[in-house]
Amino acid sequence: MSQLNPTKALNGARTGHICDRCNKCVQTGELVRVYATYYDREGWMLRRVWCEECGESTLEGGTDGADEAIVEAVFWDHRLVSINVIDRCR
Numbered sequence: 001m002s003q004l005n006p007t008k009a010l011n012g013a014r015t016g017h018i019c020d021r022c023n024k025c026v027q028t029g030e031l032v033r034v035y036a037t038y039y040d041r042e043g044w045m046l047r048r049v050w051c052e053e054c055g056e057s058t059l060e061g062g063t064d065g066a067d068e069a070i071v072e073a074v075f076w077d078h079r080l081v082s083i084n085v086i087d088r089c090r
């Protein structure tokens, strides 16, 4: 199922531009890291956004059996593009 693939599902997703850790404003063209979860009911949802310096690269713990992923993406006019999965667990 294509929607289970976070690379496709999150491509073009709208996102905030403030790092959840240091409150830096991310500019268009900069890399961000995003933590996202997948639940059958709602699909892939962005949970956290970090600037390049703050971004986590590994998942910690679990979220009730949800599929989870950390992805790196280019922030482009409040959307995510050029997504790469950094870590993923189900």
Ligand SMILES: [Zn+2]
Binding pocket: 019, 020, 021, 022, 023, 024, 050, 051, 052, 053, 054, 055
């Ligand atoms: Zn930051």
